[in-house]
Ligand SMILES: *[C@@H]1O[C@H](CO)[C@@H](O)[C@H](O)[C@H]1NC(C)=O
Ligand SMILES: *[C@@H]1O[C@H](CO)[C@@H](O)[C@H](O)[C@H]1NC(C)=O
């Protein structure tokens with residue numbers, strides 16, 4: 001009874017070890033998130049891999065791009081802060097910031113460095129399908145006329161920072177093994193062992 005509960009718990013944790021989508025930040029030292037439009041299911045993860053320069057990924061509202069979402073709504077939102085790309089590169093690593101997607105609400109994101117947001121360094125997760133005005137193109141146009149605000153407070157909230165030594169340059173989905181270095185994705189491996197041990201004891 002206790003044992004099968006343990007196995008079930010381990011298996012259901014495995015089932016919830018969802019796909020991780022990778023967004024390359026500043027690929028080729030460009031002012032871009034790549035891809036800049038992603039559709040992500042609730043429960044899935046998005047990992048930002050900071051490849052060059054000194055950038056952030058920061059949440060805003062659609063209507064007020066380049067400003068922290070908390071300035072314009074009652075949502076706290078997330079903000080990676082500036083990640084240590086050069087220091088990590090010296091060790092052959094790429095810094096990462098990983099968020100969990102909890103619902104299908106759109107997430108409008110910008111880089112809070114300098115005037116990168118005005119220059120188009122923005123993206124959307126779960127662009128609304130049914131509102132012809134709330135598009136990435138319109139968000140980027142609004143951003144071009146905005147003024148970037150760097151959030152105060154503690155960076156890194158709302159997500160998990162880490163590093164990877166095998167960034168996924170193509171910008172699509174990463175397998176857990178590719179992102180295991182990010183730390184949070186090593187948990188399922190432990191559960192595999194747990195589940196295997198559970199089965200072994202049942203036999
Ligand atoms: C970076 O360069 C590669 C090779 O030229 C290209 O395929 C890719 O689209 C570039 N990425 C960005 C974000 O411009
Ligand atoms: C990154 O940019 C921020 C804001 O401009 C600055 O305070 C910080 O020193 C920069 N970090 C590096 C490593 O250049």
Ligand SMILES: *[C@@H]1O[C@H](CO)[C@@H](O)[C@H](O)[C@H]1NC(C)=O
Pocket residue numbers: 074075
């Ligand atoms: C946040 O704002 C939304 C819409 O303005 C409102 O429906 C919601 O109740 C508010 N939530 C809190 C915790 O104040």
Ligand SMILES: *[C@@H]1O[C@H](CO)[C@@H](O)[C@H](O)[C@H]1NC(C)=O
Pocket residue numbers: 131132133
């Ligand atoms: C889209 O924007 C146009 C022009 O600003 C406005 O007339 C229209 O009502 C908007 N549509 C929606 C669905 O918000």
Ligand SMILES: *[C@@H]1O[C@H](CO)[C@@H](O)[C@H](O)[C@H]1NC(C)=O
Pocket residue numbers: 077078099100101102107157158159
């Ligand atoms: C999803 O929920 C987790 C746990 O409450 C939270 O840490 C995370 O910031 C949320 N994700 C987003 C995109 O708000």
Ligand SMILES: [Cu+2]
Pocket residue numbers: 031054055056111112113116121
């Ligand atoms: Cu930037």
